[in-house]
Amino acid sequence: MSRTSRIPGGPGGPGSTGGEINMEDVARHAGVSIATVSRALRGVSGVSPHTRRRVLEAATDLSYVVNNAASSLSGGATGRVAVVVPKLDSWFSSTMMASIEATVRGGDRDVLVYQVDGRDQRSRFFRELPTRRKVDAVVLVSLPLEAEEEERLDLIGVHMVIAGARLRDYPFVEVDDVAIARTAVGHLIGLGHRRIGMIRTSDTDGAHWTSDLHRCQGYTEMLAEHGLGEPTLVTEAYGVHAGARGMARLLDLPADRRPTAVFCYSDDIAVSAYREAIRRGLRVPEDVSLIAVDGNPLGEVFDITSIDQHAAEQARIAGEMTLHLLAGEPLEETGRMVEFTLVERGSTAPPPS
Amino acid sequence: MSRTSRIPGGPGGPGSTGGEINMEDVARHAGVSIATVSRALRGVSGVSPHTRRRVLEAATDLSYVVNNAASSLSGGATGRVAVVVPKLDSWFSSTMMASIEATVRGGDRDVLVYQVDGRDQRSRFFRELPTRRKVDAVVLVSLPLEAEEEERLDLIGVHMVIAGARLRDYPFVEVDDVAIARTAVGHLIGLGHRRIGMIRTSDTDGAHWTSDLHRCQGYTEMLAEHGLGEPTLVTEAYGVHAGARGMARLLDLPADRRPTAVFCYSDDIAVSAYREAIRRGLRVPEDVSLIAVDGNPLGEVFDITSIDQHAAEQARIAGEMTLHLLAGEPLEETGRMVEFTLVERGSTAPPPS
Numbered sequence: 001m002s003r004t005s006r007i008p009g010g011p012g013g014p015g016s017t018g019g020e021i022n023m024e025d026v027a028r029h030a031g032v033s034i035a036t037v038s039r040a041l042r043g044v045s046g047v048s049p050h051t052r053r054r055v056l057e058a059a060t061d062l063s064y065v066v067n068n069a070a071s072s073l074s075g076g077a078t079g080r081v082a083v084v085v086p087k088l089d090s091w092f093s094s095t096m097m098a099s100i101e102a103t104v105r106g107g108d109r110d111v112l113v114y115q116v117d118g119r120d121q122r123s124r125f126f127r128e129l130p131t132r133r134k135v136d137a138v139v140l141v142s143l144p145l146e147a148e149e150e151e152r153l154d155l156i157g158v159h160m161v162i163a164g165a166r167l168r169d170y171p172f173v174e175v176d177d178v179a180i181a182r183t184a185v186g187h188l189i190g191l192g193h194r195r196i197g198m199i200r201t202s203d204t205d206g207a208h209w210t211s212d213l214h215r216c217q218g219y220t221e222m223l224a225e226h227g228l229g230e231p232t233l234v235t236e237a238y239g240v241h242a243g244a245r246g247m248a249r250l251l252d253l254p255a256d257r258r259p260t261a262v263f264c265y266s267d268d269i270a271v272s273a274y275r276e277a278i279r280r281g282l283r284v285p286e287d288v289s290l291i292a293v294d295g296n297p298l299g300e301v302f303d304i305t306s307i308d309q310h311a312a313e314q315a316r317i318a319g320e321m322t323l324h325l326l327a328g329e330p331l332e333e334t335g336r337m338v339e340f341t342l343v344e345r346g347s348t349a350p351p352p353s
Numbered sequence: 354m355s356r357t358s359r360i361p362g363g364p365g366g367p368g369s370t371g372g373e374i375n376m377e378d379v380a381r382h383a384g385v386s387i388a389t390v391s392r393a394l395r396g397v398s399g400v401s402p403h404t405r406r407r408v409l410e411a412a413t414d415l416s417y418v419v420n421n422a423a424s425s426l427s428g429g430a431t432g433r434v435a436v437v438v439p440k441l442d443s444w445f446s447s448t449m450m451a452s453i454e455a456t457v458r459g460g461d462r463d464v465l466v467y468q469v470d471g472r473d474q475r476s477r478f479f480r481e482l483p484t485r486r487k488v489d490a491v492v493l494v495s496l497p498l499e500a501e502e503e504e505r506l507d508l509i510g511v512h513m514v515i516a517g518a519r520l521r522d523y524p525f526v527e528v529d530d531v532a533i534a535r536t537a538v539g540h541l542i543g544l545g546h547r548r549i550g551m552i553r554t555s556d557t558d559g560a561h562w563t564s565d566l567h568r569c570q571g572y573t574e575m576l577a578e579h580g581l582g583e584p585t586l587v588t589e590a591y592g593v594h595a596g597a598r599g600m601a602r603l604l605d606l607p608a609d610r611r612p613t614a615v616f617c618y619s620d621d622i623a624v625s626a627y628r629e630a631i632r633r634g635l636r637v638p639e640d641v642s643l644i645a646v647d648g649n650p651l652g653e654v655f656d657i658t659s660i661d662q663h664a665a666e667q668a669r670i671a672g673e674m675t676l677h678l679l680a681g682e683p684l685e686e687t688g689r690m691v692e693f694t695l696v697e698r699g700s701t702a703p704p705p706s
Contacts, residue, residue: 080465087451088447088450088451088454089444089447089448089450089451091442093447094441094442094443094446094447094450095442097441097442097447097466098440098441098442098468101441101466101467101468102468105467110465110487111465111466112433112463112464112465112466113450113454113464113465113466114454114458115451115454115455134463239650240650240651240653240654241650241653241654243654244654268651271651271654272654275654275655278631279656297592297593297594298593298621298624298651300593300594301593301594301596301597301624301625301628302628303632
C-alpha cells in the first residue's frame with residue numbers, strides 16, 4: 001500500500017507535526033484501519049462520510065501528505081472493470097454478468113470476468129487481484145464471504161460496487177429479500193395454506209448467501225406471525241437437483257407434516273421441485289402449490305408463480321454506479337433497493353380440501 | 354496494420370528487391386490479402402501451412418523486411434484473452450465461458466468477456482476490438498457470422514481459436530453435429546418411431562448456427578435413408594419458450610402427420626417441449642418421445658435422453674489451445690473433434706401402439 005518505507009521514531013512519533021508521518025499514524029489517530037485511511041484519502045468508494053471526515057481531520061491534524069507516486073499506482077486508468085461472480089453457469093450469475101457487461105461496455109470500458117466458486121478460489125482471488133492493479137473497479141456479485149475476506153476487500157484499493165447483496169460501507173444495489181419472502185409466504189397463506197415448507201440452498205462449501213438467510217428469515221417470521229407452527233425447512237446445495245431433492249424430502253414427511261405449499265429459494269429450484277412432484281404422480285397446483293423467487297424465464301415456461309427480483313435491472317444499476325464512480329461523479333445514493341414484483345401464475349392455488 | 358507509410362513508386366515497385374517493399378506488395382505477389390500476409394509473417398494462427406509458405410516465399414523474393422516496431426504493437430503481451438460469446442445467459446455460452454475462464458486463468462491470463470448478440474453488436478465488436486489491441490488472443494464461441502465478418506476476423510491480428518464450430522483455417526474444437534443428429538434420430542428409429550419431428554433454432558436475427566445446420570442435415574439424411582418421408586421441421590428463435598412453441602406446432606399437426614418422437618436442438622428446448630406436452634395432458638415417453646443434445650444438467654432433472662456434447666471439455670481444450678499458441682508452442686492438431694455420448698434416459702420409448 002502507500003506506506004512510506006521510513007518507520008517513525010517511536011510510539012510518540014504521531015504527535016509530531018513536522019516529521020515523517022505515514023498512513024499508519026493517521027490510522028491510529030483516527031482509530032480506523034490503514035486500508036480505510038488509504039481508501040478515504042484516495043476518495044474511492046466504501047468509506048462512510050463520517051469516517052472519511054474523521055480520517056481527513058486526522059490527516060490535517062498530523063499534516064500528513066499523501067504519497068502521490070504510490071497513490072497513482074492505483075489511480076492509473078486501465079479502462080477495465082472486474083466482475084466477480086460465484087458461478088458463471090447459474091441463471092442469476094449469468095444474467096447479472098450479461099447485463100453488467102452490456103452496461104459497462106456501453107460506457108466504453110471492458111469487462112474482466114472472475115469466477116470465484118468456493119473457498120479455494122476466493123482465497124486465490126484475494127491473493128492475486130489486489131497485487132496486480134489490473135482494473136479500475138470491481139463489481140462483486142453476491143459472493144458469500146468470510147469476515148476476514150470482507151476486510152481484505154479494502155485492500156483491493158479500487159472502486160467497489162456490490163450487486164445483489166450489501167457489504168460493509170460499499171455502494172450496493174439489492175432487493176429486500178426479507179420482504180420478498182414475506183410476500184411469497186403471504187400469498188400462500190392468503191390462498192388458505194397452513195402447512196408451508198421451504199427449500200433453501202447453499203454454495204458448494206455449505207455457506208449460505210445473504211439472500212438465502214434473508215428469505216429464510218421472512219419465511220420464518222410469517223409462519224410465527226400467523227401461528228402456523230414450526231418452520232419446515234430443507235437445505236440443498238445449489239444445483240439443478242436441489243429442487244427435486246428438497247421436494248422429495250418434503251413429500252416424504254408424514255401426512256400431517258407434509259406441506260401443501262412450498263416456497264422455493266429460486267425459480268430453477270421450483271422447476272426442479274415441480275419435476276419431482278410430477279414424477280410422483282402429483283399435480284401442481286391441485287396437490288401441491290409452488291412459489292419461488294427470481295424472474296427466471298424458465299419459471300415462466302413451467303408456469304411457476306414467482307417474485308421477480310429484476311436481476312438484469314439490479315445489474316444495470318450496479319454497472320451505472322460503477323461508471324459514475326469511475327467518472328469521479330458522486331453517487332446520488334450509495335445504496336439502491338430495487339422493487340420486486342409478484343407474478344401470479346398457475347403453480348399456486350388453494351390447498352386440496 | 355503494419356503497412357509502412359511510404360507508398361512504393363508505382364505498380365512496378367514490387368519487382369525491385371532493394372526498395373521500400375511493403376506488405377501490400379507481398380500480398381499482391383503471393384496472391385493473398387494483406388491481412389493474411391500480416392498473420393503469416395507474425396506466425397499467428399489462422400493461416401494454412403501452404404499459404405504461409407507462399408507468403409514467406411513472396412517475402413523472400415521481394416526481400417521484404419518486417420517492420421518490427423509495427424509488429425510489436427500486436428505482439429506485446431497484455432496477459433489477457435478475449436472470449437466472445439453470442440448470449441452469456443444461455444446454458445451453452447455460460448458453460449463454455451465458465452470452463453474457458455477456469456482454464457485460461459489457470460494459465461495465469463485474465464479473461465475479457467464480449468457478449469455479441471445479433472448483427473448490431475457483432476458490427477460494433479468488429480469495429481472496436483481490432484483497433485485497440487487489448488488482448489493476446491481471442492476465443493470465439495460459435496457465433497453465426499456473415500461472410501464479410503469472417504474475413505474481418507483476420508484483421509484482429511492476434512491468435513484466434515474457434516470453440517464449438519469451425520471457421521476458415523483457424524484452430525478449432527468442436528463436435529460432429531451431423532453424427533450427433535444421426536445418432537439421436539437412429540435411436541428413435543431403433544425404438545420403432547416412423548414419424549419423427551425436429552425442433553430447430555436460430556439466433557434473434559433468424560441466423561442459424563452451424564450446429565443447427567449440421568444437426569438438421571443429420572436428421573434429414575437419416576429420414577431419407579430409412580424411407581421415412583418428408584422432414585417435419587419447425588424453427589423457433591432460441592430462448593426458453595422455443596421448445597414449448599415448437600412442440601405446440603408439432604402437436605397441432607393432423608394426426609397422420611403428428612410426430613410420435615421429437616428430436617430437439619438442445620436439452621433446454623426439450624425441457625420446454627416436455628412442459629408443453631405435459632400441459633396438454635400427454636405423457637412423456639408413453640405418448641411422445643423426446644431426445645436432445647447438450648449434456649445440460651437441466652435435461653437430467655427432466656430425465657431427457659440426450660447426446661452429451663461435453664461442452665466443458667470442448668471449452669477446456671479451446672482454452673489450452675489458446676495457452677499453447679500464446680506460449681509460442683505449435684499445436685499438435687489444428688482441429689480437435691470431441692467425442693459425444695448418447696445418454697439414455699426416461700424420455701424415449703417405443704411409439705404408442
